[in-house]
Amino acid sequence: MFRVNTALDSVSLRRIIVGQHFYYPKMSQQHQEQGQSAKKGPSPKPRGHPRDSPDVRISKSLSYLLRHGAEKAGLNIRQDGYAKVSDVLANPMFRDVTFIHLQDIVKRDQKSRYHLLFEPQTLESACTDVWWIRANQGHSIKNIELDLQLIESASEIPMAVHGTTRQAWNLIATQGLSKMKRNHIHLAQDVPGSGVISGMRNSSQILIFVDVQKALDAGIRFCLSANGVVLTEGNGDGFLSPEFFLRVENGNRTPLQGWEGSGPIVLAPLVQANIKVDDVVTDGAQPENLLS
Known part of the structure; x- marks a missing residue:
């Protein structure tokens, strides 16, 4: 919730x-x-x-x-x-x-x-x-009701991408992303290789880029967590349908056949930067293989 x-x-x-x-x-x-x-x-x-x-x-x-x-x-x-x-x-x-x-x-x-x-x-x-x-x-x-920042326009975030495995993709391609036992579906605002990404494992083999604006227009709600993870409960059944997938890529950023979309996804400029992320101390180094 x-x-x-x-x-x-x-x-x-x-x-x-x-x-x-x-x-x-x-x-x-x-x-x-x-x-x-x-x-x-x-x-x-x-x-x-x-x-x-x-x-x-x-x-x-x-x-x-x-x-x-x-x-x-x-x-x-x-x-x-x-x-x-x-x-x-x-x-x-x-x-x-x-x-x-x-x-x-x-x-x-x-x-x-x-x-x-x-x-x-x-x-x-x-x-x-x-x-x-x-x-x-x-x-x-x-x-559990977290203090989350409501996303009202896709222009408020640079992108929304979900990382997964090849095995999981076979089911996701037909039924969509599922929140499963969690309260939300997790999306990152960037891809691995651009620094530490909250909301995605660095070992992700498949990258699913989401058309946030299309989903918003369809009534799907998105919010931002205190550490910058894009969260959505999906539809009433807890799914984000493949109709909201912009493009799907392999982990090396090459397009997945049949899911090329309109071309490579790049970081979009933030037209409306009104998201205030909670102040959390993050200096220093930490191993990257913790739970995402």
Whole structure:
């Protein structure tokens, strides 16, 4: 479900900026101890491949927990997708993860998958520092209503492209793109090779370019997530029909026979740049093989 926020300024990550350095309010000792004290018993295996670095496996575990596994793990998650950091760190999967380590993973994630939020409490009886974290998109958890920016014209984004595998394309070519178990179909605003692309795996073998304006005119809604991923719920059945495919290419940018469209797709100038993306820290380097 879309919850459209045309301003995206109702909440923001509170921080002090000095030059290019970011300083965050500290998590209280009480919260850190709560998270550490709950980490008892055998630690479940982190997600990801054993050959992945420890930070990549932590990020994949975090992605799964916040996008899909909160209910199974007994994690309380707000309707806007945020969970308390202290609750997340209390999960045995994050036995060895400190708050500072978590901040570093969020900050260095090139695709800005996560957002940390600091909400000071005004009541004297309440804790004075509450940190929250959410995944910016990619949820299969129902009833999560993210603050998304409504796209009203195709001119507001340079392009919308979905990356997939050759095997999956055989079905997509006939039935269209499906949101499957997720809440949205994910589209990127550029193709691999042009930098880090949120919303698409770098290993995509097939690139499906979407005619956003045609779909908008047909009543399909599109929104932009805080980390720049174009999202759509598709039609009433959760599909984006092939009639809205502009062109389909192989991963090397050569056209797929029968799906050449009107020619190569290039970045379009933004005629109406009114999309305000949430402020997320993304400096630093991070491995590219995390979940998209």
